[in-house]
Amino acid sequence: xxxxGSDRTDGLxxxxxxxxxxxxxxxxxxxxxxVSSVSEIRPLRTEEHLSExxxxxxxxxxxxxxxxxxVAMDFGRITIRNDLLIYLFGTPGQHRFWFxxxxxxxxxxxxxxxxxxxxxxxxxPSIDYFERRGTPFIVGVNRxxxxxxxxxxxxxAALDLDHGVPIIACDxxxxxxxxxxxxxxxxHAIRIQQAIRILSRDPDYAAPVTAP
Amino acid sequence: xxxxxxxxHDEEAGPVVRPYAVIHGRTKPTGERLDLIAMITxxxxxxxxxxxxxxEHFSLLRLCRVPMSVADLAADLDLPLGVVRILLxxxxxxxxxxxxxxxxxxxxxxxxxxxxxxxxxxx
Numbered sequence: 001x002x003x004x005g006s007d008r009t010d011g012l013x014x015x016x017x018x019x020x021x022x023x024x025x026x027x028x029x030x031x032x033x034x035v036s037s038v039s040e041i042r043p044l045r046t047e048e049h050l051s052e053x054x055x056x057x058x059x060x061x062x063x064x065x066x067x068x069x070x071v072a073m074d075f076g077r078i079t080i081r082n083d084l085l086i087y088l089f090g091t092p093g094q095h096r097f098w099f100x101x102x103x104x105x106x107x108x109x110x111x112x113x114x115x116x117x118x119x120x121x122x123x124x125p126s127i128d129y130f131e132r133r134g135t136p137f138i139v140g141v142n143r144x145x146x147x148x149x150x151x152x153x154x155x156x157a158a159l160d161l162d163h164g165v166p167i168i169a170c171d172x173x174x175x176x177x178x179x180x181x182x183x184x185x186x187x188h189a190i191r192i193q194q195a196i197r198i199l200s201r202d203p204d205y206a207a208p209v210t211a212p
Numbered sequence: 213x214x215x216x217x218x219x220x221h222d223e224e225a226g227p228v229v230r231p232y233a234v235i236h237g238r239t240k241p242t243g244e245r246l247d248l249i250a251m252i253t254x255x256x257x258x259x260x261x262x263x264x265x266x267x268e269h270f271s272l273l274r275l276c277r278v279p280m281s282v283a284d285l286a287a288d289l290d291l292p293l294g295v296v297r298i299l300l301x302x303x304x305x306x307x308x309x310x311x312x313x314x315x316x317x318x319x320x321x322x323x324x325x326x327x328x329x330x331x332x333x334x335x
Binding site for chain 1: 247248249250251253279281283284286287290291292293294295312314315316318319320322324325326327328329331332333335
């Protein structure tokens with residue numbers, strides 16, 4: 001099997017190709033549960049140096065207080081075939097880790113944004129981020145006991161989502177549900193590609209600038 | 213629960229001093245930043261000077277006798293990503309590993325995307 005765009009001049013013909021999918025959403029919405037329902041999940045540690053201005057009152061002009069923080073991310077691997085692997089990354093929830101998102105989003109196929117109907121606003125930052133970046137995404141509405149049931153169109157209105165963005169009810173604990181979400185995301189990405197191809201035949205259409 | 217300022221590390225975060233001792237206090241890898249899903253394969257060449265390498269370098273070389281992603285290597289060795297990137301940068305500079313970057317063109321290939329969707333459905 002030959003993949004367009006992969007580099008075969010490096011003598012790495014047996015190296016699997018890899019695709020990245022992000023699992024986003026607010027804190028406690030079920031990201032870890034979703035990753036573990038469809039893949040073998042493991043924690044990935046990353047240590048980041050953060051500058052913390054204004055925390056020291058000592059007269060140390062020009063000396064910034066540097067803090068190292070450990071960010072734990074969930075990641076899981078799905079083997080589609082021996083030569084085709086999907087990696088799932090749960091995005092860190094806390095706001096101070098936004099800088100991690102750019103690294104995660106570069107080259108990602110797309111994202112599943114999980115939402116909880118009791119706290120829909122928690123998914124706004126993720127939706128904003130992927131909309132701004134032009135990353136394909138779908139919304140998975142995780143069922144929580146005691147949460148009221150809403151129609152997808154109510155949720156679309158509340159989240160101010162484009163009509164093309166799929167909204168799917170799910171139970172992040174179930175493997176079958178996780179499979180449906182991921183498959184829907186990939187099919188959404190295929191539709192976006194098709195639309196871009198059709199539009200690009202139009203001489204008046206300017207192709208979007210995609211991030212590297 | 214410790215005070216807010218003390219919560220940067222807890223016991224679950226693991227040792228902090230040791231990983232940075234491994235990389236001799238360096239915080240930036242050499243060369244191009246390795247993607248999380250870049251695949252690393254040992255070239256199986258002998259190290260020019262084995263004393264130049266730390267045990268963690270050898271652990272990485274052992275693991276990537278079969279192709280392994282950067283994220284998998286960090287999780288397997290239970291080392292922070294930044295530390296693993298620096299160690300892999302050393303090995304790349306010595307020609308001991310080959311790196312295959314993920315191909316962005318894959319994401320625009322309808323045939324590959326179709327195969328991914330079918331594969332997910334079959335899981």
